[in-house]
Amino acid sequence: MCQATKVMDYLESAGVIPRSVCSRILHQYPVPEDRKRELINFLLTRGKHAFKPLVEALYLAGNQHLVQLLDEKFLLSNIRQQLDAEYHFPTLVGGQPTGPTSIEDEQLRRMDTNIESIDNKISVDDLNNIEVTKFEDEVPMGFEAQLLTADLIEQYPHLDPTRRSDKCYRMLSKPRGYCLLINNVDAFKTMEVRQGSDVDASKLKSLFEQLGFIVLPRRNLTYTEMISVIENFAKLIEEKKDSCDCSVVIILSHGGNGTIYTVDELAVNIDEHIISAFDDHLIGKPKLFIIQACRGSQCNNRSVPSGSNSSNFWSSDSISNETSRTIVDSGSHRSTMVPIRSDMAIWYSTVKDYVSWRSPDDGSIFIQSLITVFARTAWYYDLSRMVTCVNRTMDEKFAAHESTPFQTPCFECHLRHDLYFNPGCCSESR
Structure with missing residues (x-):
C-alpha cells in the first residue's frame, strides 16, 4: 500500500474510521509498515461495510494493483468512472483505465479535515470550510491532537517547518518549551468554588504535552506561593533558553x-507581577500567556427568556465586591535591556471590565474553545489564525443559545514573527 495517509483520509471522510x-x-x-498494518487491523473490526470504501480509497491513492487483487471488476465499474469525474482523473490511456500513480499526479480534494494544496499553496476557501465544520463539537477528555507527521509534510511540503520563511519563530526543540499551569479552584476563603476549572486544567495539560511542552501544574496557590512560583518559572526558562523555543x-x-x-x-497584579517577570527572559523567543479570569464585573447579557434563569447554568470568575479586596502591590520596578512585552502574546478570556463565564460541568467556554481549535488546527495554522477561530467559535456558541450571556476574548500581540507550534516535529540540532 502506498500513500497510507491518503487512504485514511478518504476512509475518515466516508465515516469508516x-x-x-x-x-x-x-x-x-x-x-510506515507498522502504520499500514494497524490500519488494516482496525478495518477488520469494521466488517464488510468497510470493504467498498477501502477499495475506493486505495484506487484514489494510486494502489491499482491492490484494487485489482481485491475487486477485479472495480476498474471497469461505474463507481470508478464517478470517482474519475469527481477527482478529474483521466479514464483511459491506451484503452486501459488509469488513476493517480504518484504524488505529482495527485490533485485530490481531501476531506474537510485536510488541506488541498496545488503548487504548494493553501486554499483559503478550503481552510474556511474546515473552520466552520470542525469546531462545533469540543474535543472530549482523552482527545488526541492532530500532529504534523512526516506523511502530512510529504503531502503538503509547504507545511515543513524547515522550509518556512525566516519570519517564523523556530519551533522545533525537544521539548518545545515549558508550560506553567496555575489552577485556583476551591481553597478560597469566601469566593465561589470555581467548578469546572479542573476540567479545563486537565485538558490544557494534555494539549500542551501533545504540543511538545513540559507542563508544570500548580493548584490552589496563595499570594506568596504564586509570586514565588512565577519567579522560579521565569528563572527556569531563562536557564533553559538555549534548549527550548517557547x-x-x-x-x-x-x-x-x-x-x-x-x-x-x-490580588496579584497581572502586569507587574506576572507579565513583567518575563521581560528580560527567553529573549527573542515567543512567550504566551493565557488568562482565564474575569477582568471586571460588567456582564454582557442579553434579555433572559421568561421563566428561565441563566445563572443556573453559568458561573463567572468575578468577585462580588472587587473594591473591598486587598490589592497587594510591592511597588517595585524592574529594569530591563530589552523592550517590554517583546515577543509576548497575552490572551485574556474576556475584554477589560467584563466577566468571564464558566460551566460547572464542562469548564470555561474560552478554554474549551481554545483547546478544540489548537488540537485540530495547530498542525497547519499559526497562532493568530487560531485566535480568529476561537473568537468566531465562541461567538457562534453564544449565539446558538438564547439563555447564555456573551463573551469576547482579548488577544494582545507583541510577537515579531508568525508562531507555528509544529506539533510532532522536532530537531535536536540548534
Whole structure:
C-alpha cells in the first residue's frame, strides 16, 4: 500500500474510521509498515461495510494493483468512472483505465479535515470550510491532537517547518518549551468554588504535552506561593533558553480589572507581577500567556427568556465586591535591556471590565474553545489564525443559545514573527 495517509483520509471522510483513530495511528506508528498494518487491523473490526470504501480509497491513492487483487471488476465499474469525474482523473490511456500513480499526479480534494494544496499553496476557501465544520463539537477528555507527521509534510511540503520563511519563530526543540499551569479552584476563603476549572486544567495539560511542552501544574496557590512560583518559572526558562523555543503561562482563577486572585483572596497584579517577570527572559523567543479570569464585573447579557434563569447554568470568575479586596502591590520596578512585552502574546478570556463565564460541568467556554481549535488546527495554522477561530467559535456558541450571556476574548500581540507550534516535529540540532 502506498500513500497510507491518503487512504485514511478518504476512509475518515466516508465515516469508516474516526479521526481519533487516524490520529492515534499516525502518532503511535511512525514506521510506515507498522502504520499500514494497524490500519488494516482496525478495518477488520469494521466488517464488510468497510470493504467498498477501502477499495475506493486505495484506487484514489494510486494502489491499482491492490484494487485489482481485491475487486477485479472495480476498474471497469461505474463507481470508478464517478470517482474519475469527481477527482478529474483521466479514464483511459491506451484503452486501459488509469488513476493517480504518484504524488505529482495527485490533485485530490481531501476531506474537510485536510488541506488541498496545488503548487504548494493553501486554499483559503478550503481552510474556511474546515473552520466552520470542525469546531462545533469540543474535543472530549482523552482527545488526541492532530500532529504534523512526516506523511502530512510529504503531502503538503509547504507545511515543513524547515522550509518556512525566516519570519517564523523556530519551533522545533525537544521539548518545545515549558508550560506553567496555575489552577485556583476551591481553597478560597469566601469566593465561589470555581467548578469546572479542573476540567479545563486537565485538558490544557494534555494539549500542551501533545504540543511538545513540559507542563508544570500548580493548584490552589496563595499570594506568596504564586509570586514565588512565577519567579522560579521565569528563572527556569531563562536557564533553559538555549534548549527550548517557547514558554507558556496559563492561569485559571478569579480575577478583577488587571488582577488575578489567589486562594487567600489577595490580588496579584497581572502586569507587574506576572507579565513583567518575563521581560528580560527567553529573549527573542515567543512567550504566551493565557488568562482565564474575569477582568471586571460588567456582564454582557442579553434579555433572559421568561421563566428561565441563566445563572443556573453559568458561573463567572468575578468577585462580588472587587473594591473591598486587598490589592497587594510591592511597588517595585524592574529594569530591563530589552523592550517590554517583546515577543509576548497575552490572551485574556474576556475584554477589560467584563466577566468571564464558566460551566460547572464542562469548564470555561474560552478554554474549551481554545483547546478544540489548537488540537485540530495547530498542525497547519499559526497562532493568530487560531485566535480568529476561537473568537468566531465562541461567538457562534453564544449565539446558538438564547439563555447564555456573551463573551469576547482579548488577544494582545507583541510577537515579531508568525508562531507555528509544529506539533510532532522536532530537531535536536540548534
